[in-house]
Each structure stands twice: as C-alpha cells, then as structure tokens.
Amino acid sequence: MAQVYLDHAATTHLRPDSRAALIAALDVLGNPASIHTDGQRARQLLEDSREQVAAAVGASGIEIIFTGGGTESVNLALKGLWWRRRPGTQRVLMVAGEHHATLDTVAWLAAHEGATVEVVPVDAVGRVRLEALDAALADAGSVALVTMLWASNEVGTVQPVRDVAARAARAGVPLHLDAVAAFGQLPIDVHAVRGDAGPGAGLVAMSVSAHKMGGPVGVGALWLDRSAALEPLLHGGGQQRGVRSGTQDIAAAAAFAAAARVVTGSVTGAGRAVAGTLAADAVHMSRLRDRLIAGGLAAVPSAVLSGDPDPAGRLPGNAHFSFPGCEGDSLLFLLDAAGIAVSTGSACQAGVPEPSHVLRAMGRSENDARGALRVTLGTSSTDGDVDAFLAALPAAHASAMVAGMTADTSRRTVPTTGFGRDGGDDGGARSFDVRAFGA
Numbered sequence: 001m002a003q004v005y006l007d008h009a010a011t012t013h014l015r016p017d018s019r020a021a022l023i024a025a026l027d028v029l030g031n032p033a034s035i036h037t038d039g040q041r042a043r044q045l046l047e048d049s050r051e052q053v054a055a056a057v058g059a060s061g062i063e064i065i066f067t068g069g070g071t072e073s074v075n076l077a078l079k080g081l082w083w084r085r086r087p088g089t090q091r092v093l094m095v096a097g098e099h100h101a102t103l104d105t106v107a108w109l110a111a112h113e114g115a116t117v118e119v120v121p122v123d124a125v126g127r128v129r130l131e132a133l134d135a136a137l138a139d140a141g142s143v144a145l146v147t148m149l150w151a152s153n154e155v156g157t158v159q160p161v162r163d164v165a166a167r168a169a170r171a172g173v174p175l176h177l178d179a180v181a182a183f184g185q186l187p188i189d190v191h192a193v194r195g196d197a198g199p200g201a202g203l204v205a206m207s208v209s210a211h212k213m214g215g216p217v218g219v220g221a222l223w224l225d226r227s228a229a230l231e232p233l234l235h236g237g238g239q240q241r242g243v244r245s246g247t248q249d250i251a252a253a254a255a256f257a258a259a260a261r262v263v264t265g266s267v268t269g270a271g272r273a274v275a276g277t278l279a280a281d282a283v284h285m286s287r288l289r290d291r292l293i294a295g296g297l298a299a300v301p302s303a304v305l306s307g308d309p310d311p312a313g314r315l316p317g318n319a320h321f322s323f324p325g326c327e328g329d330s331l332l333f334l335l336d337a338a339g340i341a342v343s344t345g346s347a348c349q350a351g352v353p354e355p356s357h358v359l360r361a362m363g364r365s366e367n368d369a370r371g372a373l374r375v376t377l378g379t380s381s382t383d384g385d386v387d388a389f390l391a392a393l394p395a396a397h398a399s400a401m402v403a404g405m406t407a408d409t410s411r412r413t414v415p416t417t418g419f420g421r422d423g424g425d426d427g428g429a430r431s432f433d434v435r436a437f438g439a
C-alpha cells in the first residue's frame with residue numbers, strides 16, 4: 001500500500017531543482033580552497049550558492065556559514081556565542097518548547113560550562129510570554145544570550161520574533177533564532193528583524209536546515225551578523241571565516257541554494273526578478289491544513305487542537321491534535337498500518353512514549369501531552385492525502401482508545417533537558433539549573 005506522507009516537518013521531499021543541482025555539482029572537480037582554475041571554479045559555485053541562501057533570508061553571503069544541518073548550526077550558535085560572551089554573563093534565556101538541538105545544547109552548557117539556563121514560559125498556544133522575557137532581561141548585564149524558535153516544529157506556533165529581537169536589542173543581549181521549521185514556510189528577512197540593533201546585540205544568529213524545505217539532508221546554515229563574535233567548534237583549515245573549518249561540500253551547498261532559489265525566488269544575471277513559490281505554497285498548504293484541522297476535530301469530537309487556532313499564527317503546514325485518553329504512539333502505529341505516515345512530534349525514549357515537553361510547557365495535562373499527534377503538510381500534499389487521513393482517523397482513534405494509556409508512571413513529566421535519552425551518562429542533569437519566569 002502506498003503510504004500517504006503527512007510528516008513533512010520531519011523531512012520533506014527533495015525538490016527536482018535541488019536534486020539536479022546536487023547531481024551536477026557532485027561532478028565538479030576542485031577544492032574551493034585551491035587557487036588553480038579548477039579550485040576557483042568550485043569556489044565560484046560555492047560562493048554563488050552562499051549568496052543564494054543569504055538572499056533567501058535577507059542577508060549577504062559573507063554572513064552565511066554552511067553547516068552539516070540544523071543541529072550543527074544551533075550548536076555552533078549557542079556554544080559559539082556562549083564562549084565569546086561578555087565578561088560576567090552566565091545566564092542563558094531559552095524560551096520553553098525548544099527543539100532538542102537547543103534543549104540538549106543548553107543542558108550541556110549548564111552541565112559543563114557553568115551556564116545558568118532559565119526557561120522563559122510560553123502561553124497556552126505556545127507563544128512566548130513577553131512580560132516574562134522582560135522580567136528576565138531586567139538584569140540584562142548577566143545575560144549571555146537568548147534563544148528561541150522562529151516557529152515551533154511541533155505545534156506550529158509562530159513567535160513574535162520582531163518583539164523579541166527589539167527587546168534583546170534594547171537590553172544589549174545577543175539573540176539566536178532557530179528558524180529550521182519556519183524557513184521555507186514563512187518569509188524571512190533577518191535584517192528587517194534585526195533593525196538598528198547595536199553591534200553584537202539583538203538578532204545576531206539564525207539557524208536553518210535544507211531538508212525541511214526541499215533540499216537534501218545533511219546541510220544547513222548559520223546566519224551570523226557581521227557584528228557578532230563566535231568561537232568555532234571545529235578547528236582546521238580556517239574555511240568560512242575560520243568559524244567552521246573543513247573542506248566545503250559544494251554539492252550540498254548548491255543543492256541547498258537551488259531549493260532556496262525555487263522557494264524564495266532569485267534575480268537573474270540580467271537583473272530580472274523571478275518570484276519564488278513561497279506565497280503560493282503557503283496558500284496551498286494553509287487551505288489543506290484548515291480542512292485537515294476542521295475535519296479532524298469533527299471526526300473525533302474529543303480531539304483538541306494544539307497551537308494557535310488563528311491560521312495567521314501557525315505554520316501553513318502544521319496541524320497538531322491531542323486525543324485525551326490514548327497514546328499518540330498507538331495512534332501513530334495504527335495510522336501507519338492504515339497507510340498514513342504522521343508523527344507524535346515528541347521524542348520517544350527507548351520505545352517508551354514520552355509526553356510532549358512542548359505541550360507540558362503550554363500548560364497541558366500529561367494526558368493531553370501523551371495523546372499528541374502532529375500532522376504536517378508539504379508542497380506536494382493533496383486533498384487526497386487529507387481525505388485519506390480523515391477517513392482513517394476514526395477507526396485508528398477508536399482502537400487507540402481501547403488500547404488506552406500505558407501504565408508506566410515512572411516517566412518524567414516535564415523534560416527540560418535531553419539528558420538520559422540515550423541511556424548514557426546523565427550525571428550532568430543534576431547541575432542543570434532551570435528557573436521558570438512567571439510560570
């Protein structure tokens with residue numbers, strides 16, 4: 001049975017232009033660091049790709065550092081900014097409901113570098129509480145950095161990035177945004193968000209990943225404002241301004257750039273602007289999303305929509321439900337057996353269903369947090385996909401309700417760190433200091 005794929009937030013299909021660029025660039029011989037003609041040809045392709053990715057987020061090429069994906073980009077931003085922080089600063093402000101790339105990185109900074117991580121709470125739809133951020137920034141002199149998602153990969157809530165960036169700018173504190181879920185679904189202009197923030201303050205860094213928007217897995221980027229100082233994680237040949245050493249993967253960069261070009265548009269050599277597909281994709285996905293949400297709530301009256309009910313406040317491709325009284329994982333398996341691929345959106349710990357820390361941060365009960373189902377659309381999604389999901393949902397839900405909840409009461413309730421997920425040494429968690437402002 002052909003699978004109906006409704007898990008585009010996990011990864012989405014490779015766009016044909018991206019595949020073509022990838023394959024073509026694999027045959028380009030030459031290390032972009034070499035000074036001979038072949039090397040310079042490779043370098044030209046790399047730098048054109050960098051310019052294209054930069055243009056897609058409103059930046060210039062010099063500000064783009066290619067990485068091996070979103071996780072590396074987030075690690076580079078958070079650890080790099082931390083290691084270059086202003087003297088006397090030790091507080092890391094993290095908005096609740098982050099992806100594990102951030103959660104586990106700040107937990108590591110707490111365990112190994114003495115960071116004091118403070119969780120800024122979100123409201124019932126998952127949006128940052130600005131008054132709590134203001135309270136946390138009252139003593140801005142002790143804040144090393146602030147980090148937040150541009151939009152939630154799990155419940156799809158879009159954050160007020162301009163408001164947060166303005167606050168960080170006023171406080172003189174650097175802000176990192178994880179835009180992995182947002183890039184490709186929302187227009188992004190880093191300099192418009194950054195505004196006239198002073199050097200090293202306000203929005204200075206942002207992470208994106210190619211495979212969430214039609215590029216290949218294993219390549220991402222960090223946008224780093226020219227005014228920001230960052231300590232590298234990798235040392236070596238000094239590539240990419242010395243921030244990320246290592247021979248650069250021109251095929252991955254070219255493929256990422258091609259996906260970005262299709263989505264956000266480009267300007268031809270002759271100066272002619274070519275529109276991207278972003279706006280039309282958003283209209284298409286939003287329409288399917290709204291059908292899916294309305295249909296899902298009608299099919300299972302006890303279902304609860306998570307995230308912002310206002311379509312303007314959530315990602316075009318995101319629908320997220322809680323089904324109280326059953327495990328999201330049971331639903332996932334039952335839907336999978338019916339040929340529908342969806343996600344619970346949260347981590348599964350060695351086969352044990354884990355309540356979503358994102359929903360818990362939004363004040364939802366453990367019951368709701370365990371019955372979560374994330375259904376995400378992509379540009380290739382169709383009305384037929386939505387119909388198939390809505391047709392399969394009632395029976396899957398009825399079976400999952402019969403299966404009920406697993407009786408494991410030993411699970412953690414609000415995991416604020418990723419420690420212990422791999423069953424390894426979790427000793428660091430004890431020194432992880434999380435204070436929730438106004439929670």
Ligand SMILES: Cc1ncc(COP(=O)(O)O)c(C=O)c1O
Nearest residue numbers: 069070071099101153180181209
């Ligand atoms: C919000 C967010 N940040 C970071 C990542 C990690 O990106 P990557 O898979 O490219 O390492 C993901 C991937 O799911 C994500 O959704």
